[in-house]
Every structure is written in structure tokens, then in C-alpha cells.
Amino acid sequence: MALVSVDRARGLLTVEFQGLDKLWTLKSRLEIPLAHVRGATHDPGIAREPKGLRVGGTHFPGLITAGRYLHKGERLFWDVKNPDKAVVIELADAETYDRLVVEVDDPRATVALVERSLTRD
Template identity: 50%
Template sequence: MVEVKPQGDVVVFNVQGMHKLWALKSQLTIPRSHIRGARQDAEAVGRCWKGWRVGTHVPGLLTAGTFYFEGRQIFWDVANIDHAVIIDLHDEDYHQLIIEVADPAAVLALLNPTPTAT
């Protein structure tokens, strides 16, 4: 699981517990301006082939680490796909973060820009 914390102009993604070992990473810091948006997509998260990996993949149990899929570098840390969010990035080494969070609705609200009234 990953804890998501806003800190000024950046968002810090803290990998929790033993997932640090499985994902081979403990923290990612991403500027807010590099986050295109966040969404939930159970079909994309649940697909069987995640790509070539540097990390851990136990089908139906855990996906954690850096994966290379269709020319994109994606960071995964998901055990429960019902709590997974996909975060689309630009101008970063990773094209996406696919992470499990405690409260997907709160993370989506935090990371998606709110529409402005015209």
C-alpha cells in the first residue's frame, strides 16, 4: 500500500511496510504539475501481463516494482485491485503509477484538478 501526502508543490508517495522490499522503492516525489490525473480502472489493473519487471509479481496476490509495458515505465504497488488508482504522469521517468491506497476516492479528489467555473 502507498500513502499519498501533498507537500506544497509536490506529492509524496510513501510505500508502506514490506511493500518497500517487494517494490524495491520506499518513496516517490512527484511535482503536482507533472500529474495529468488519476483514475480507477479495474480492467487495466487486473490484466494478466504487466510487462517486463524489476520487482515482484505473484498473480492474484501482489504486483510491486518497476514494470516496462509497451514502451512505458510504470511503477506498481497493488495487492487489492479494488483500492488501486492509476496516476498518469508527464515529464517523469515513470509514465504511470499504479498503486493501492487506503481511500481511493480521497486520492482521486486530491490528484484530479477541479474544474473552474467560467
Template identity: 50%
Template sequence: MNTVTIVDGRLVVEPHGLDKLWSFTRRLDIPLSEVKGATVDTGVRREPRGIRAPGLSIPGKYAGTFHRDGEKVFWNVGDPVRNIVIELDGTGRFDRLVLTVDDPTRTENAVNSALST
């Protein structure tokens, strides 16, 4: 699970509990200028992830950095349906973020609203 907030023009992602350990990430802090948009995606867990380096990959739980087809994607998912994909412009550390959040629709709306202001 993750908390996603918008603070001072930045997207902040904070994994909870052991997800910090498994994903090797305490916090992601990304300028909103690098964020293209967010989408609720209930089927993203079935998507191929690629090569994990570093992180955790066991059935039902994916956490960490995954490399596939030239993309670098941060995954932290553990729920079958409460997932969101945040597209980034690729100029920073990641091309996409795939996250489990408490309320995917609210998170999607918050991210996309912050981009339109």
C-alpha cells in the same frame, strides 16, 4: 498499500511495510508539474504489466517497476479493487503509477484538486 500525499507542490508516494522491500522503493517524490491526473481503476490488476525490472510479480501482488510498450510504470498493488492510476507526463522516472490506497476516491480527488489550483 501506499500513502499518497501532496506536499509543497509535490506528489509523495510512500509504500507501507514490506512493499518498500518488494518494490525497491522507499518513497516517490514527483513534482505536480509532471502529474496529468488520477483515476480510480478497479480493473487495473487485470491489465498486462510487461517486464518486471526490478520488483515482485506473484498472483495478486505486483510491486516495482514494469516496462511495457515503451512505458515505465511503477506498480504497487495487492487489493482487487482499491486501486488508483496516476498518469504522469513521462518526463520523469515513470509514465504512470498504479497503486493500492486506503480510499481511492479521496486520493483521486486530492490529486486532481491539487492540479486545478
């Protein structure tokens, strides 16, 4: 599972991986500039879509998809065991990924957090 947080002062969206997810994803955290975040959606159905070519990470069909994947020219980062809790974070001008697909404890709250971070005061 991942913890998503926003630091508006530093202009960063941070995704921290918990427990064994660090092993499955080969990462402990991702930091994405808020300027590169386009939005987020709760999308349980994405787990049924093709993942593409695994570049680094873990995939056991029906159990876990984690790590870096390439699909039709798109760079994806996955960390999902329970598709019902999958959140997709869309990125623009991304240096490393086009989309992050992560499992979170509360998908609605995470989507709201990301969407609020995009509003300019």
C-alpha cells in the same frame, strides 16, 4: 499499501510505501513534481491488464504486483495487492515513470486529492 500526499508549497506529490511494500517495491517513497502529474483515476480493472517486463520488484500472479515494469514503451510503477483499491496516477514529462499504479486505503479520496492538487489558484 501506499500513502499519497501533496505538498503544494514544495510542488510535490509523494507516495510512501508502508510495511512490506517497501521490500516488494524496492522503494520507500516516490516524489513527483506536481507539474508532471496529469491526473488520477480509480481503476480496479487495471490489475487484469498485462504488466509487461518486470525491471525490478515483485510479481506473484493474483497476489501482488510491485516495482518497476516496462509495457509497450511505457514505464510503470506498481504497488497493488487488492485491485479494488488501485489508483492510477498519470504523469506527463515524467523523468522516471509514465504511470503509477498504487493501492491506497481510500481510492476516491486519493483521486480527489490528486485532482484538487492540479487546480491552479
